[in-house]
Amino acid sequence: DQVSCLFHTDHHTIFNSSAPMSASRPQTIRLRDYQPPAFLVERIHLRVDLSGGTAQVDATLDLHRNPAADNDAPLRLDAEFLDLESLTLDGAELEPSTLRDEQGTIVLHDVPQRCRVESVSRFDPAANTALSGLYRSGGMFCTQCEAEGFRRITPYPDRPDVLAPFTTTVVADRATCPVLLSNGDCIDRGALDAERHYAVWHDPFPKPSYLFALVAGDLACQEATFVTASGREVALHFYVEPENAGRTEHALAALQRAMRWDETHYGLEYDLDTYMVVAVGDFNMGAMENKGLNVFNTQFVLASPDTATDADYENIEAVIGHEYFHNWTGNRVTCRDWFQLSLKEGLTVFREHQFAEAMGSEAVQRIGQVRLLRTAQFPEDAGPMSHPVRPDSYVEINNFYTATVYAKGAEVIRMYHTLLGDDAFRRGVQRYLQRHDGEAATIEDFLAAMEEAGGLDLQQFALWYTQAGTPRIEVEDHYDAEHNTYTLICRQSLPASPGQPHKDPMHIPLAVGLLGRDGRPLAARRPDESTAHAHTRVLELREPEQHFVFEQCPERPVPSLLRGFSAPVKLHYPYTDDDLGFLLAHDSDPFARWEAGQQLALRVLLDEAQGTPRPDGIERLEEAFRASLEAPDTDPALVAEALTLPGETYLAEQMDVVDPQAIHDARQRVRAILGEALEGHWLILHSQHSGPWHYEPDEVARRRLRNLALGYLNAGSERHLSRALEQLERSDNLTDRLAALAVLADSPRAEAEQAVDAFYQRWSDEPLVVDKWFRTQALADRPDTVYRVHQLTEHPDFTLDNPNRARALLGAFAQGNPAHFHSPDGSGYRLLGEHVLRLDPNNPQLAARLLAPLAQWRRYNASRRHAMREQLERILERDALSKDVYEVASKSLG
Ligand code: ARG
């Protein structure tokens, strides 16, 4: 592989001497070229010795030819980053330098039907800055093998359709690494000599190499148990570095809830005797579902009121659930190849969503899911990196762990659920898991199980996996007063996307309800129904244009469309402002109610941003806000959602040529007006002081309302800055402190700046809090924000080596602060470009992710477009660019 040479310049073996990328273009991998593996692995024994300066890995693979593959296909062993000391086939020494293809893969011809390959490799975990494979994080050794990290540990057929039982011996110094972990059960442990000890782990469940994990270090452990539905006792072990001991209580309780929920909802039990979770400070992603040994980014596992916000507590429960649910949807049944990634990720995100809805408020969860889809996935779907839920090609698979594969993938699963109903959907999932247990499956396998369980034809539905882009649905209606019939006319279209100029019509479930003049659900009869009723109906769109008739409809209704966001589409219907106000007041579907309020706000904000404010727009919004604030018995969490204006990224989505400054100014003006006009309400909300901190739904909602109030008050007038200062001083939790800090970070006043500094001084030894301090300033709105972000890159606590830190400053700035990232002088783009180039040689995966905002250059005016392109071109000029960054930059310009 071309990337490997970048990490290992001082060694001279074949594994780091491949040509830099400028000499050979990186290869495109295509789904249509899939070939089954020539050889399967019956078992693998690993011995990983971490006691020396470098890691030494001895591997023994027992292989046999795959009956499903070509008879003369060679054995391929992927390998990169490592120095291979020896390689033998059935005991005979091989000379690997003669056996390597252009990608670095070892290719062995004329291999016996059954054979044994043994290898000895070495590498330096501390030099593994890509955080893929086996690396050092703080005082510990840990691994991240998905997607293709295992080949950086030992030569192996590193592909998800090769499943094997693993036995792993970990050897390390007892003093520095008292804890030695790998997948499965510990079957032996003991001393090797005075300094070193070992542990042997055996995982009886055959698994692909991407689910391998190993951890060694000096770790504190919190233990608990879980008794499964069938009465087996499972030991739960949470490992953290000693300074984080005592912060795993919340995650542990969340795990127990997730385990119970999967049993009661899907009938799925955990299968090993131990479930381990390790918290790691340096991690490229959120967490990883390695069999029996999850590795988590500290951000998604550690919780204490001083170091985690309410949102963090919620995310921890979601990610703990997500990784746990993978044990069935991902591990027991895995993916045949990486094109099928959404088979495990879309399904697991959907299960995570169902879990969150069951544990909390369904409507609030749904609103959060849709916000994320609209701000992260819709722009991706409309940009140059647009790809279907099942991509058909990639250069670097790590670039395809995307909002499309994850979040849109989860929406696709939700649509099966909508079309089949809960019972049939559950049966379908169970059928899929039973049929493919222990196998590597495809999206077709899942779809077939769903078709059978639902008795449905889902062939047109399958287009959701292959066509990229967000469908647009135009709805018109017609009421015939003479015959009491009401007709909804639905037209669907799907814009062209890279490589897909023409699209076929999709199968789209559209949930609708009708409202009468009195605001009550209106009964009517569809031609295939026996009586009129007023419940939500799911209309199935399949044609470019379809007419849906409702009979016995006594009056012209107001339609409530796309209830619960039944499909990941953009829906347009010519609602009047009055219609939206009416739906906001009366719709029985809480999601649709929220949506009506957002659409109303969207109109006001967009008109304001385009310099044509609607005369009565603000008053309407104010009225809607007032109604929400005064609603007697509404869930306070839903009130908070209603009082949150659409974000700048979602507003940008609505504009042909995005003007980030105009959007920001418009939103600030409207916030200021609402802040002043409703000052009395905000003051009451903000003064409602609750007792000591608890993580409990009503308390969380109350804090959110209180902090919304603080924000509106300060948008309205500087007079309220003292409230933020006081709140920062007096709060007993990070949620309230950070809300105050966000207000203060915008202020030029000296006492505000002092408070921001003092916050750092107080929390400088808490990495996750320091991340938030960087993030808050990256998101600040000040005339000199870009300069300050630049200065912060030189702060002693800033480092590109830690992904959380890099994302906290640069990711937040480029993705979360559009008005300043898009500064007309191009300084924001230069700042990002420079750091992407700096990061690329060390951590290409992260570099490619940070680069993503520049890919959207086509959405801006000529001068911004030019300045954004300039950075992409500057990046592409670099020799020996990683394929990660190369793919994003070249596709962005292409
Ligand atoms: N499977 C993990 C999850 O979604 C994500 C790991 C992705 N890692 C990577 N380097 N691409 O739970």
Ligand code: ZN
């Ligand atoms: Zn996942």
